[in-house]
Amino acid sequence: MKLEQRHCTRQGVALDRAAIATLLHEVPGWSVADNVLARTFTLPDYRATIAFVNAVATLAEHEDHHPEMTVGYTTCRVSWTTHSAGSALSDNDFICAAKANALYLNQENA
Numbered sequence: 001m002k003l004e005q006r007h008c009t010r011q012g013v014a015l016d017r018a019a020i021a022t023l024l025h026e027v028p029g030w031s032v033a034d035n036v037l038a039r040t041f042t043l044p045d046y047r048a049t050i051a052f053v054n055a056v057a058t059l060a061e062h063e064d065h066h067p068e069m070t071v072g073y074t075t076c077r078v079s080w081t082t083h084s085a086g087s088a089l090s091d092n093d094f095i096c097a098a099k100a101n102a103l104y105l106n107q108e109n110a
């Protein structure tokens with residue numbers, strides 16, 4: 001099943017480096033540094049940026065997996081790590097990244 005269609009599990013399990021490298025191919029635009037999966041999205045204006053932030057927040061609540069977000073006028077940096085796995089990366093981070101990519105594509109078409 002595609003990452004985007006999966007749902008977060010309650011207990012995220014820490015992934016090893018090989019698994020992280022494989023999953024990164026499924027989330028274009030995202031990169032890993034210091035056990036954090038991050039992407040900076042560019043939006044057309046502030047209204048679109050805030051709408052995107054809210055869409056990501058809704059997805060985070062739905063999946064019970066919450067990112068850090070840094071918001072600018074036309075940018076939003078979203079970063080995920082799994083606190084319950086000792087702030088390591090888990091499937092949950094990649095599932096949410098794939099869902100955020102889908103939201104971004106949708107707003108681009110809006």
Ligand SMILES: C[C@H](O)[C@H](O)[C@H]1CNC2=NC(N)=NC(=O)C2=N1
Pocket residue numbers: 064065066067080081082083084085
């Ligand atoms: C109890 C609840 O499921 C946990 O606290 C969730 C909430 N959101 C979370 N978000 C993130 N990023 N990592 C977690 O481990 C996490 N745990």
